[in-house]
Amino acid sequence: MSKLFENDYGVFISHKTYVDSLYQNVNGKGLQLNPNLFKISKQYNSNRNVKSKIDHVNDKWDSLQKEQQEIKSRFNSFMDEFMQKNVLNFQESENKDALEAAELVYRESGKSLVNNAFGGNIGPETMKTIDNSIFVFPANSIFFSKDISEIEMYLHEKKYDLILLDPPWWNKYIRRKRKKCGNAYGMLYNDDFKNIPIDKLLKDSGIVVVWCTNSPHHLNNLVTEIFPKWKVEFGGKWYWIKITSMGKPICNFSLPPGKQPFEQIIFGFRRNFAPSPFNSKLVVSVPSAIHSHKPPLVELLKPFLSEDPSCLEIFARYLLPGWTSFGNEVLRLQHESLFIAV
Template sequence: MEGEVNAHKLSLFQESGIYLLDDSNAVFMDPVRVLNRFYHRFSVSPSTYYSRSFKSPTPSTEPKRKRKRKSEEPPPLNDRELIALQRHKDARPLLLAAHECLMKSSELLDALKTLKSESTRVCLAGQHSFVDLARVAPQLEVTLSLRVGDADTDADPHQPQNGSQDSPSFQCFEQKVFPAFNNLVANDTMDDAVAEILNNQYIMPRESCFYMSDLGQIRNLIPAHADSGFNLIIVDPPWENASAHQKSRYQTLPNRYFLSLPIKQLTHSEGALVALWVTNREKLRCFVENELFPAWGVSYAANFYWLKVKENGSWICDLDHFHHRPYECLILGYSTGKVNNTDNQSKFKPVKNDRVIMSIPGDYSRKPPIADLLLDHVPGVKPPRCIELFAREIMGGCVAWGNEPLHFQDSKYFFKKMDK
């Protein structure tokens, strides 16, 4: 009986990318499978999504530095570090229990061994910096190729169609040209779309949009009517981070910039669930709790953990490493929207605290697609009207806003299915 249950759970995982562990408060996620549910002719390539985790170590040619002698006693922790340490101690039993459930799920761990061997047919290409392009070419245009009708062919959307009207490839695609910046570009079809900018191709999932701009233009996304607002708002701010700055991964912003985000104006009239990614810095956690959520009009609901593991299920680093923990936090809260309707507040569903989401991490700063795990707590209309702020990729059924929402949509992260 137990074997049948596990086989069923594994079958669901193969389709959905989400595996419910025996501990009901913990799940394992394969982001590639989750994302691929929104693509038809293309697939996200596991070898590029997990490039950081699956990269083979290369021997260093640099001479080894002499290790500094450790001082007899480490310097005492300051008050903020002591609070951070206590947060970690509180979370530690939850993380250990979730990880233990993962390591007992032998059928899931066996399935993870195939991730690296899955298709590696990747379209390699150079990648543009949209932050730079917005400065030097603000009038840049994007050509969006949309498949129209019901034709199911291997026709190239960038090649002229020479068939007759009876041919299945006749006018299979239509092209639309839009401003690339400060403009909403939408794929409102049930199929993938190909966006082309300066000869680079970017793959858009079905029913998705992106708005590429700096922070000063975000208010253009505020709907004219609250009934057209968003009831799921995911925020992944570019927090000031020494590692990101040193590695030139992306531009960061001081915390005060995030206070101006128009969360309440973006919120649907029936309210919204707000999901905010944060690091483990205590200064940041205090800022969110004492300044950011109050400024947004968001009430705290729960705290989730994203626990990062390797393909064999082990931690990516020591759980108790003080300056580099193998987990990040997702803070959830509720926004009542433009109108401060106290009735809405009472209708919000309580969220079970301390849920643990485990996955193999992708590229630097890339977060797993967590919308499916939040649906039960999203108030109002279904399917939810979703927006992701500071997005670097596009989710199906979601509006992606940021200064580089096409970053992980570059064709080099995908392969084309041969039979589509």
């Protein structure tokens, strides 16, 4: 189980614990995510080029500031009880091991990108060699290493109970940073997301889950333009709060538009949830040092799905058991460089 603690304010999940549980017997040996990827004990600097001339929060950011204060209050209440339970294994470091492990993954997986391919693993977890590189596959998983523009061509006869998206939202700062370090990926504008045929891929009783930045522009477009095009209604949001292994937010809560220690998980639905279960839940975890390596939400979403749901992740960079994964880097974080034998 990835869920290690829960109270009225939120839930703490372990990305590593969940993934490790998937690969306890891979071709006769156990595999785990490299623990160094999660050795983040020092906070990151949140003061990145926020214009000093902003003396107060203007109307554009006023809503986020109010939301931020509520999240911070709930987070503090959550952590008061969480820290008493000693869930975290405190190991203070300088984040060096984590950054080096992430750099190794970027370098090695970047040499072995699988492009223009599709396939899967019908059966138990296993390792497979593709183009002289080794990849780890969870049980009963399907992948399409294809550009998002081709999704209707390959999935035109499919319907899903759940569609999860982790879009590469357009962001000037991240674009410059990723280009500088050589790990750039193609970012898309809001109109590009709107044209993804979610309306044709989602069942009448389906749920859409979207990882979103804290940008008011992105959030507003998602709810007022993209969701209506997909024929889903806004159902609420959760907040992924990233913490260090010492129990502090990964960076300080700062005045918008400064960097925040949380991202938003937005829900759209086609069936009536009354009252909505998708309101203000805090999902707390120690993040991976790999950029945009989101924790799996599988166990948190199970209560809202049928016994044997059909699930699709778009813009995926790793695989999940029983899911279909679609994206042009869909196997990148299944590369052997992420794992160690146990």
